[in-house]
Amino acid sequence: VDEVVNAIRGLGEKIEEPVIIQKVLRSLPLIFDAKVSAIEEMKDLDKLSMDELHGILTDYEMRTESNKPAKKEAAFKVSKKKEIKESKANDESNSEEDEKEALFIQKLKKGSRICKD
Template sequence: MSHIVTPIFNGENYGFWRIKMKTIFQTKKLWEIVEGGVPNPPAQGDHSPEAVQQKIRCDEASLKDLTALQILQTAVSDSIFPRIAPASNAREAWNALKSEFEGSQQVKMIKLQSLRREYENLKMNDSDSINTFTTKLIEVGNQLRLHGEEKPDYQMVQKILISLPEKFDSIVGVLEQTKDLTVLSVTELIGTLKAHEKRISVREEQSREGAFYGEKNVKTSIKRRLRSGVPFANETITMKVIVGRRRTKVFLHSK
């Protein structure tokens, strides 16, 4: 079995650290001890078969508890360790961190409301890439899940589609006509949007190059005509060359 790397909690992103640690404890069959603690030992002087079995189970649980406590102590930074140093068992140490960094129910509700507003207000700007925007959206969605509010794929898909700028209108229309958006995964949608974004980028680059060479050819033609001394038909000629979104004017005056 490969060695499991224990994540170190330094006071940031407690929710993610908690999920990772819970998984580690579950793989080592220690989560029941961390969550519920060690069962009470039998009464002193009780030598019944049931008490003997209970004593054995209690000793095994105590050993597991020490193992879990050791893992917790090595999973926090030196600045966090004083919070759990007084704890004599894993459950006590776990709850100490949970109480401080997860907060009360009221604190969690305030955080949840803040995350909801952030989620609703997220929009993709023209200068953003699909990767930048969707990474941020997924991050906020994960934070919402940590605070008890699930965001299923179909809701995330709808949120992404209504948050895109105009240049994605064509692909959004195609998706709405050809895909069942209730079963479309976020991963598939992001892949489709990235491919469309790449096509837009290639077309814009080709357009810029074509406009540049077009402008260059026009100016070269004008210079040749001026050098030849051939008069222009009109007193003033205005030639407009469009480069991307920039309009360049060249004014020619006859002699």
């Protein structure tokens, strides 16, 4: 936000901080909708600075993130089960290949005995 505002100000246009704050509040995702409503009702947006707004939103985001249930465990368990299933399938196909290879070697040995005689 600061980079965009500084670029616009560098072009010579004057943008007041309350206008920037209103635009930031309108552009936030729906997760912040309740907090935006509370800020608009409780605070005088003309007196609110960008630093204060940033602090309020960061605090709210940290609180909402800590209340979310951890989804990573479930995803990890599923991928691990899938990995186990894949390794079992590979083991089964490897054992079939091993059996075929052993049978081939036995036939080769029998064939080499016949040729020696």
